[in-house]
Amino acid sequence: MMTNTSLDIQGSKFLINGALVYSDIKNSKPEAHGLLMNARFIQGIFDDKAAPERFAIFGHDHWDPEANTDRLIAALPQWYDHGLRAFTVGLQGGGPVLTLDDWSTIDNNPYGSDGKSLDRAYADRLDRLIHAADKVGMTVIVSFLYASQGPRLQDGRAVRHAVTNASRFLKEGGYSNVIIEVANEYNLPGFAIHPIVQTDEGIASLIDLARKESGGLPVGSSGTGGYANKEVAEASDVILIHGNGLHRQRYYNLIRKVQEWNLDKPIVCNEDSPCFTQFKVAYQTQTSWGYYNNHTKQDVPPDWTITKGEDTYFAHRMAEGIGIQLDPLPEDEQYYLQGLESHMVQDGKRWIRLAALYPEKIDTVEYFRNGEPMGIAYEEPFYPDYVETWIQTPIMMQPDDKVFTARVTQFDGKVIEKTVEL
Structure with a gap:
């Protein structure tokens, strides 16, 4: 099969069609060459x-x-133009973190209970998506297993069958722009039913199985935010890590831990948060980083476009770090009070937050509801009711809600207010 995008690995660097990623872009920054900036498009x-x-x-x-798949395909060129060169998609999807409490009620298992089949509709959507990515110049990180779907596979043999069948499907497709993630956060408690997934030894064996059955595609498997294991890293072609819950120092410490194993393999974070100031750590450590936004990209149905606010600011900062020339955003468009769009409400809940092009300039964000204080945010991302870097508690809307305001105080003393009237 003729392909447009052929991914190769040379030591810790990625090449596309024989050239270091991003090196083909005029005036691109050398520190970006060979990296694979990506996003979590798991659904x-x-x-x-x-x-x-x-x-x-x-x-x-x-x-x-x-x-849903067609909308993602339509959005890929826009993301490519801003520098995105890879994204993660899951055969068992991910969790709608904001809108659904019990993810086990979702039946998103394409393998059957014994793992011996691969649902044709899923396979066709994946094939269509990989071909679209190939056409535009992007790599797809295909994730096989997700913890909340684990109980839908009846035993360890079913897990092996699922990994084998998914890997053979990718081999038969002849794709040259795929990385396999055997399991998303394999050490999660949700995989306890399957020790072959949840243990380091077990997942290392599944990595070997996927490599063999896929005909040698690059393989890895992510752990939870901040977790890395040397045996799994040694088994992997691409060392996949997650940065969930980590601000820059702890994220840097995680990368240094892996680099001290001296494995000379690419390190790719393919799930973190909307905290794109992690780019600085990525460039300084020569590792790849992955944007993860529950609000627009994981809760179902996702909006796959570069939406106003966090997505736009991430895309601009990604382009800036790579050296892609874009028209600068005017100063009054560098802050956005997000989550108050007319359609972004569910069961009376809204997820309100202040998005910023340069979060590192911000000291505090004070939130007001109908003129009354409702919380202060001190850390990126600036959620009024912060839980983790990737999740916030929703605000229950009231009939008398008329106006919301975010008062931003920068470290230089400048104060900016963003107000939305309902």
């Missing part, structure tokens, strides 16, 4: 055979898995 082929109607939300009147 790109998502479906729910249990209750799909519950995802007719956020401005959608019904759930359509084919249309």
